[in-house]
Amino acid sequence: MRSEPLYLRLKEQIREDLLAGRARGEGDRLATLNELQIQYDASRPTISKALTALAAEGLLVKEAGRGTFALAPASARDANPPRLSIGFIAPLTRAELPQNAFRGIDLIAHRRSARVLMASAGDSVEHERVAAHDLAASGVRGLIIYPTVRQGRTQEGDYLVHEDLGVPVVLIDTCTPEQGHAQVRFDNKRAGFQMTQWLLEQGHKRIGVITYREEAHHPSLEARYKGYREALQERGVAYDPALVQRIPPGAQAVRLEAVIDEMLALASPPTAIVAAYDPLAVEVIQYLAQRGVSVPDQITVVGFDNNTQSRHFQPAFSTTAPDFEAMGEIACEMLLDAIESGQSPSQTYILPVPLLVRSDRAQTPV
Template sequence: MPPGLKDVAARAGVSIKTVSNVVNGYVHVSPETRARVQQAIDDLGYVPNVAARQLRSGRSGVIALAVPELQTPYFAELAGLIVQAAERRSWTVLIDQTDGHEDRERNLVAGLRRHAIDGLIFSPLALAGEELTSTGDTPMVLLGERVWHGPADHVAIDNTAAAADATTHLAALGRRRIAAIGAQSPASAVTAHQRLAGYRAALEGAGLPEDPALIAEVNSFHRADGAAAMARLLDGPAGAPDAVFCFNDVLALGAIRTLLDRGLSVPGDIAVIGFDDIEDGRFSTPTLSTIAPDTAGIARLAVDLLAERLGETRPDAEPAGPPRELKVDYRLVPRESTLGRSTGERDCAPGGPRR
């Protein structure tokens, strides 16, 4: 017979209830006891009976993750991290791509695909406010910048402060004509609005004038948009900038391609910084300076919040009360695209650069 909870409890010298708490990820177990139980689990080769646990709890062990698009490296990396965090709770993750379309987001929230899931982690682009309230009894955790003080727990970073730090980094290097790539007009483009606000605040803080001709709008945050926006800046009446803050790394990689095609050096002629710290930027030529959100922290926190709403982290207690707004740290990571090849990478403190 395979080992059971009773065998693990006997080997670890604890109660069956304590072993159950460790297996289910409850937080109210001392680190020493948790380590002893985990050692017993490893020694015996104990494997939880997930099917039996699901029958007892009335849950499927399946959650859903909905993001705007998976071809964007940031969302692809985030999805992988959420899957890893969910696996530690023996959860399966169904992944949906909404493309930011209002109808797809509305159908998702209304429950057309929700009958078999225990909870939803959702990064909306089109919906906001009351449109996100029709999830019934299914817990939801919101990601991104579209919704603040909404109907569910929300995890995000301070985009405005992070964008200001990126722009301030360029100004501190002596750059005086700092452009921005990534502005968007629609009211729903909250990420773009927040990062533009941070860019503007940093220019003011550095005593630099804002030149509207140096702010390039884009339709989306893709490489081609960054390349085209950089070309418009170079060919515009205001003349070439000496630095560019791109609202994500993919835009920045597109912008760098245009600069290199025009025979310009990065950062010699124009310094470039992005946002998101995607893996491509760590291996590009030059390596890309960026803002690095704590993406792993976002994934862990989103899964933990969902587990708390399901009562899985607080045994014998009601799920937590009103929705919470939680922010995670970010880091400014200067690399070759702003510092030059000889200086390499510097990893600044969480929440912004060292002062």
């Protein structure tokens, strides 16, 4: 069981004392920080964090121009009873997949009378770390983190492995078992296996893959690639490394065009291409069209994640349909249950990923 941080224990003691008429100075004004330090035998930063958390819950108000706190009027406290707060951190909070997860988180939080504070990591592990510590210090009772993709395979220096945030944590989607904590992930290996298996059933044997370089260490994409390898092996189809092209995250179009040209120049070019995710599949199809290659009549292209862009794109291509909203709901339930029970969550929940076949016109090689 993870022990509760001192400032949170202190916050509850101050709350109890305030409502009982203790820990006050003149009138409804709070005792000074120096007085509170002596009364509670705690450091100034710890006292400040506890007061900031009580202010976030509506029990205290900050006095303009004074930098001190006072007890909120009873009418305000009655109108705004304290609500449990949790934090949600994602690489880009406005991006589609984190937004879908947030909808599920917010739905459960609202249902269980909690509120969600969001923070963006901006694709920076250090920004993510700072946001996690800042939210924990602000008084949130737990965190749901959609981890930024780590560079390299080592866990050395990863704060999720080595630092105690002081509150329960649930990781979602782009997390690894080594990072610990409770996790909610998709079965991406199975998704890659099923997508490749479907292409094999259409008669394809030369199946190309475009994914990230290994040093990017994107756990979801790597799991899909492993599923691709397993599907080939199960069907007795020889693995050809020339059919696998890796690009850096955010690669410029010229790099993508170069790897597609390499594939098309092979003595036995691919009859199908598995793109690591839907927006990449769209770019592949667009470049193939520029080269005069028809999709799906000459080459079948597939993606992953059922991105909004892919739903309206022509020609239609097959993808997967992960339920990010359900992921958010499960993560929020796990976190709130842990907060209520006082137990640190540790379970891992793996969600299935349905295959979404949008067209039966997958080109069948002769």
